[in-house]
Amino acid sequence: xxxxxxxxxxxxxxxxxxxxxxxxxxxxxxxxxxxxxxxxxxxxxxxxxxxxxxxxxxxxxxxxxxxxxxxxxxxxxxxxxxxxxxxxxxxxxxxxxxxxxxxxxxxxxxxxxxxxxxxxxxxxxxxxxxxxxxxxxxxxxxxxxxxxxxxxxxxxxxxxxxxxxxxxxxxxxxxxxxxxxxxxxxxxxxxxxxxxxxxxxxxxxxxxxxxxxxxxxxxxxxxxxxxxxxxxxxxxxxxxxxxxxxxxxxxxxxxxxxxxxxxxxxxxxxxxxxxxxxxxxxxxxxxxxxxxxxxxxxxxxxxxxxxxxxxxxxxxxxxxxxxxxxxxxxxxxxxxxxxxxxxxxxxxxxxxxxxxxxxxxxxxxxxxxxxxxxxxxxxxxxxxxxxxxxxxxxxxxxxxxxxxxxxxxxxxxxxxxxxxxxxxxxxxxxxxxxxxxxxxxxxxxxxxxxxxxxxxxxxxxxxxxxxxxxxxxxxxxxxxxxxxxxxxxxxxxxxxxxxxxxxxxxxxxxxxxxxxxxxxxxxxxxxxxxxxxxxxxxxxxxxxxxxxxxxxxxxxxxxxxxxxxxxxxxxxxxxxxxxx
Numbered sequence: 001x002x003x004x005x006x007x008x009x010x011x012x013x014x015x016x017x018x019x020x021x022x023x024x025x026x027x028x029x030x031x032x033x034x035x036x037x038x039x040x041x042x043x044x045x046x047x048x049x050x051x052x053x054x055x056x057x058x059x060x061x062x063x064x065x066x067x068x069x070x071x072x073x074x075x076x077x078x079x080x081x082x083x084x085x086x087x088x089x090x091x092x093x094x095x096x097x098x099x100x101x102x103x104x105x106x107x108x109x110x111x112x113x114x115x116x117x118x119x120x121x122x123x124x125x126x127x128x129x130x131x132x133x134x135x136x137x138x139x140x141x142x143x144x145x146x147x148x149x150x151x152x153x154x155x156x157x158x159x160x161x162x163x164x165x166x167x168x169x170x171x172x173x174x175x176x177x178x179x180x181x182x183x184x185x186x187x188x189x190x191x192x193x194x195x196x197x198x199x200x201x202x203x204x205x206x207x208x209x210x211x212x213x214x215x216x217x218x219x220x221x222x223x224x225x226x227x228x229x230x231x232x233x234x235x236x237x238x239x240x241x242x243x244x245x246x247x248x249x250x251x252x253x254x255x256x257x258x259x260x261x262x263x264x265x266x267x268x269x270x271x272x273x274x275x276x277x278x279x280x281x282x283x284x285x286x287x288x289x290x291x292x293x294x295x296x297x298x299x300x301x302x303x304x305x306x307x308x309x310x311x312x313x314x315x316x317x318x319x320x321x322x323x324x325x326x327x328x329x330x331x332x333x334x335x336x337x338x339x340x341x342x343x344x345x346x347x348x349x350x351x352x353x354x355x356x357x358x359x360x361x362x363x364x365x366x367x368x369x370x371x372x373x374x375x376x377x378x379x380x381x382x383x384x385x386x387x388x389x390x391x392x393x394x395x396x397x398x399x400x401x402x403x404x405x406x407x408x409x410x411x412x413x414x415x416x417x418x419x420x421x422x423x424x425x426x427x428x429x430x431x432x433x434x435x436x437x438x439x440x441x442x443x444x445x446x447x448x449x450x451x452x453x454x455x456x457x458x459x460x461x462x463x464x465x466x467x468x469x470x471x472x473x474x475x476x477x478x479x480x481x482x483x484x485x486x487x488x489x490x491x492x493x494x495x496x497x498x499x500x501x502x503x504x505x506x507x508x509x510x511x512x513x514x515x516x517x518x519x520x521x522x523x524x525x526x527x528x529x530x531x532x533x534x535x536x537x538x539x540x541x542x543x544x545x546x547x548x549x550x551x552x553x554x555x556x557x558x559x560x561x562x563x564x565x566x567x568x569x570x571x572x573x574x575x576x577x578x579x580x
Contacts, residue, residue: 037319037454041147041312041439043228044340044449045305048144048157050179052219052301057284058165059102059135060295061128065169067118068284070137072098074162074175077198081205081280084170086114098161102137112137131295139163141179145340146369147449148183148226148307155183155226156369156448157303164197165281172200172280174211176218181303182370185501186492187234189221191243191301200280211278217269219243219298225498230304235497235580240300244269255282259289264297312336312410314452316437320537321458325420331357331437336410338389341450343443347395353443354388354406355450359418361427362434362453368441369448377438378427380419386442387412420458457538459513481566482510486518486557488573491545495580500545504573506536506559514539517560521570522546522553552577 053059054070061067065083073095076088084090093100093111101109103121112119112135118126119135126133146157162177174197183189196213221243223234232239250267252258255277259265267273267286276282287293317330336355343353356379363376386396387406396403404414420435437454441447487505494500506514516536520543523529527549534541536559554575561567 036315036317038313038315039452039454040149040151041314041452042149042152042154042156042449043147043307043309043311044337044447045144045146045148045157046308047142047306048146048159048181049304050141050144050157050159050181050301051138051303053136053138053299054165055285055297055299056131056134056295057292058299059126059137060131060292061118061126061133062168063128065167065171067126067135067169068165068167069112069117069135070100070139071164071166072096072100072139072162073164074177074196075164075166075173077210078170080208081171081200083168084166090164090170091117096161097141097143097159098163099140099142100137100163101140102135109138109140128292131292134295144181144303145447146181147447147451148305149311150226150228153183153185153187153224153226155181155189155231155303156367157181157305158369158446167281167284171205173197174275174279174281177213179218183221183224183226183231187222187224189224190217191219191221192217195275197279199278202280209278211275214275216271216275218272219301220269228305228307230302235495239302239304241302242300243298245296245298250286252282252286253277256288259287259293262287262293264294266297268298308337310335312439312449312452314437314439314454316454316456319454319456321418321420321456323459325418325458327418328415329418329437330413330415332411332413333357333387333439334411336387336406336412336439336450338406338408338410341441341445341447343445345444348388348392348443351392351443352389353441353445354386354392355412355439356442357385357387357404357412357414357416358438359383359416359423359456360436360438361423361432362436362438363429363431364434366434366438366453367448367451369446369451375429376431377440378423378429378432379438380423380426382422383416383418385414385416387414388442418456459538481561481564482508482512484508484514484559484565484568486559486568486571486573488555488557491576493576494545494548494578496547496549496578499547502543502545502555504534504536504541504543504557506539506541506565508539508565512564514559514565516562516565519558519560521556521558522548523556524549524551524553527551548578550578550580 072092075090102112104110141159144157144159148155159179164175166173176193179193194213195216197211199209201207225232225234245266248267250273265287312335315332321327338352343349358379360379366372366376385402385404387404390405393403406412435456439452441450485507489503491502492500508514520532530546555573556570558570559568
């Protein structure tokens with residue numbers, strides 16, 4: 001149903017309502033059309049560099065075997081718990097995108113050789129008796145790909161390559177493959193990888209088993225800002241991000257109990273420790289009360305970025321479906337660079353595989369690049385298109401199969417017929433709750449820059465524009481505006497350097513979807529109040545909290561009211577404390 005016909009139907013309903021009062025109406029009306037909405041995606045990452053030494057213990061002296069060290073690539077199987085030899089050929093300082101480096105006497109990074117891998121920057125052997133004696137070795141992985149949004153403070157980056165963590169000269173070792181970084185808008189992040197290796201036991205080195213590969217969390221992060229050149233500590237320009245360790249508790253199972261006192265107590269993430277229980281290294285990654293606990297905290301990591309632009313954008317001709325459940329809308333995309341998404345399955349395996357464009361009902365976590373299951377995405381088949389290069393449209397079945405041309409410049413335009421009721425018949429899982437126009441890479445490609453979400457709302461959000469009627473008695477009695485209530489949602493607190501986020505929900509006593517304006521005020525004693533005027537649509541409004549001084553800020557909300565909804569007094573809605 002077109003927008004015009006829906007508006008006419010609404011107008012007919014208005015006329016019928018007045019006629020039931022016994023009056024006569026003469027009026028004219030024009031339909032109200034929603035303005036197009038544009039969603040800006042993330043910038044593609046041309047190159048990302050990840051550098052990390054894991055911990056000082058990873059480059060420290062060992063009580064047997066010389067030292068603990070890093071090696072490029074996934075090491076082969078020694079067949080038993082024994083010291084590595086140079087003849088094994090397992091040790092590498094370069095393997096594909098992965099290099100191992102450590103500082104020389106001037107602090108410049110150099111590639112350690114077999115003979116220098118256990119030396120300090122000064123060229124002396126590391127010793128286990130001192131926790132400050134270390135090689136400073138780090139793994140450096142280049143050519144990371146993905147997408148970042150500086151505006152949204154998000155990042156999704158995948159590296160290809162492996163490194164190996166070796167302890168006690170080779171008695172125990174494991175490998176991490178294809179690290180992945182995700183940073184969320186609130187500044188938290190994770191680094192994950194596929195871990196594999198061999199299991200042994202300090203008390204029984206005859207034990208040697210192959211460990212099945214599994215995904216583990218290498219590091220969790222807080223207070224991260226995403227910039228166009230890399231990650232920095234929130235509110236600063238420092239690129240050295242220290243992962244969580246200090247004060248982190250962990251379950252050690254049958255392993256050595258965690259010590260939870262002293263200046264350096266803590267742990268790597270739980271899944272990391274669970275995996276190390278199998279390798280025999282577990283207590284080297286959390287405080288165990290030993291002499292080397294001070295060397296165990298996570299070392300700072302850095303992530304440098306080179307990003308491309310402009311970011312992909314999606315423009316939807318109508319995002320608020322005013323009346324009914326159906327509409328035909330135009331969806332246009334720009335900057336979907338065909339070269340950055342390569343298919344992994346037929347019929348476009350190894351070729352630019354374009355992007356899907358779909359009306360769907362998705363879960364909160366839905367992105368393929370974040371390993372969301374296919375069940376997190378439910379599309380209406382008749383409103384799903386696949387934009388590919390002109391030469392490939394016939395390959396995927398042509399227009400009758402949903403093929404849309406993706407221009408060499410990364411642009412596309414198509415129409416989708418929205419039918420909420422039809423989608424609801426198949427999208428029944430309780431986790432599926434977000435209606436919208438979605439794009440994501442086609443053909444099994446991985447490209448987070450292609451992943452966009454433009455919300456759609458259903459229900460009366462804007463009445464038809466009606467000319468003042470001429471009414472003969474009896475006059476229809478106006479409907480009194482409904483009372484409303486206001487709630488504040490969860491809050492991402494701002495800092496003195498960075499904005500925060502919250503939301504408000506305005507509910508009408510008569511159950512109607514509320515629209516209108518609201519003023520949100522942030523007030524602190526001795527400081528000038530800050531205000532934000534927001535637009536409430538379908539009962540909700542997102543609020544950007546400005547950068548604020550340290551201290552406790554009270555929040556109040558005043559809904560301005562409309563012809564349909566009563567205005568409110570200034571309502572106190574809690575507070576939050578800015579701490580940094």
